[in-house]
Amino acid sequence: MNNELNIAFSPCPNDTFVFHAWAHGLVADAPALNVMYADIDITNGLAADGTGPEVLKISYAALPWVLENYRLLPCGGALGRGCGPLVLTGNGPLAVRRPAGLAGRRIAVPSERSTAYLLFRLWAAQNVPGGVGEIVVMPFDEIMPAVRDGKIDAGLVIHEARFTYSSYGLNLLTDLGSWWEEDTGLPIPLGAIIARRDLDAEAISGWIRSSLQYAWDHPTDSRDYVLSHAQELSPEVAKSHIDLYVNEFSMNLGDSGYEAITSLLTRAADEGLVPAIDPELLR
Structure with a gap:
């Protein structure tokens, strides 16, 4: 893998909190990150047309259009309870x-x-x-x-x-x-982290998990970085955002996470809202 990795994620507090340590060179042996901050509608489009960076944050709803070229990573995204639109x-x-x-x-x-x-x-x-x-x-x-x-x-x-x-x-x-x-009865799949299929997904997942663990272990270190991208949110709202969207599923989707993703996309495909997917491509 190169010494620099291109990544796109939103400027929202959950993303900047998760990736703060890696973006600031605090994850051992990880390549430097070249970060593009973009709204989810933009990253969904970049992934779909193949012009995006190697790693992106996209909507789970956009997965059916990109799974041929990108792999879903088991960490770093947003999935949970009580956090829906x-x-x-x-x-x-x-x-x-x-x-x-x-x-x-x-x-x-x-x-x-x-x-x-x-x-x-x-x-x-x-x-x-x-x-x-x-x-x-x-x-x-x-x-x-x-x-x-x-x-x-x-x-x-x-x-x-x-x-x-x-x-x-x-x-x-x-x-x-x-x-x-x-x-x-399932959690809500919101945002997914994906990586190009020709990359080492296990290594990237390890760096994301290390970045997240650093954020949890040093919760104030990322504060300035988070607030500088948080579109004028107060520190209290930014913290509430992080507490809601960064959770155990951010570290590991687990069986219930994959079940929720499969259920959402299968149900949507049955309604003709998205292309049908091969569940095997999700793991």
Whole structure:
């Protein structure tokens, strides 16, 4: 493996927390990281068209399009409980107040190949008779202001929006994570770390785990790095974000993690939302 490895992940606190040690040369024997910080919609596209770096953070929903060239790594990503995407609406007199009210409405989403959007489509198939109207893709940090300002009828939000949506005066229509967990009993697969199949996946996984363990052992060392990329989040919100999205699944997906991923993608393929996958390619 070369002395430098190209990687793309989001500037969100969970990613910068996990990769801080490796990005700062604190992981023994690991190559230097050349980091590209990018929104998940961008990394999903880079992986799908083959122009991305050797290692990327993408949505689990994007895996069916990239598994031929990329391998899912068993660590470093985001999967858990109580951390799912939210569907938010405004609080005006014409605001949507129940799921059926989304029929024919304009909905903003962070990516059409995001896990959030996949969960939304599975949920909407059960709860929105006739289906929603126009889907508008926006960077996730623009969605809540657009809902607040009435530019769209509802927004699908992820990450720290869970902790901040009330400050925009928005209404929680549904928590898709709670819906998924009640429906399946499984954790929610959100973001995956993938590596090109011609690379040493075991070595890369070891470096990621070492970086994560360093972060857990030295929780304040990454603070400045995390906050410098956290899009003006307060230290308290950044910490809440990390505590929610960085967990035991970040160290090792384990059997329940792989079961959740397989269930999500198989169910989505059965609905015609993603291409069918060979479960053997996930490990």
